[in-house]
């Protein structure tokens with residue numbers, strides 16, 4: 001069920017939260033970004049890749065939330081990269097006693113047993129400022145920024161006209177701020193500006209969750225995210241279908257309410273605990 005979205009770039013969608021794994025074809029194998037959620041889905045992806053004679057040569061996690069940090073042994077023991085901040089964040093979490101139980105608390109209960117945590121978060125941090133992923137394939141630029149999660153990075157594959165957006169620019173999920181940051185609103189707006197600045201020639205945008213955006217939808221995604229963050233900033237009610245009656249996921253209006261309340265309280269201490 002690998003679906004091509006651009007020359008040499010394919011996606012594999014997981015059922016949970018419309019999560020997109022991204023496969024980038026290189027010279028001697030593929031780069032695998034945010035591989036998937038359930039064990040059987042990742043096994044399916046591993047099978048699809050091996051059936052078509054492709055091996056995984058590197059991985060990348062866009063940010064240190066559990067649903068972007070999973071791995072299946074069938075992909076092989078290859079370097080799994082993330083930004084230095086991403087890797088340090090998850091390394092700290094994994095060094096805490098009882099981390100497994102804590103992460104289990106975030107998992108959707110109906111599929112928790114099907115999510116393999118054994119290889120979660122074994123990420124090699126790329127030194128701060130690393131411009132692109134070290135691998136044998138088209139250049140994949142790392143666009144790190146402060147929004148949504150510590151060490152969050154989007155990936156720009158210029159030769160293919162693709163932006164892999166991590167957990168931003170989704171048609172299904174509204175912006176979920178990193179409420180532990182000192183300036184979550186400001187950070188998010190700066191990050192959108194940064195990404196928009198590099199996305200000028202992008203034909204295809206892949207969000208971590210939701211549908212692929214093409215051509216004019218790319219700029220519409222920026223507009224929609226910016227409008228939502230502006231509304232949060234100004235404590236206005238956003239007119240955003242992602243949190244309205246037609247929301248893709250029924251828990252999103254609740255997450256929106258929690259973001260509003262958190263920001264209204266000033267900088268409280270209880271970060272959002274939504275699925276990430």
Ligand SMILES: [Zn+2]
Nearest residue numbers: 065149167276
């Ligand atoms: Zn996330």
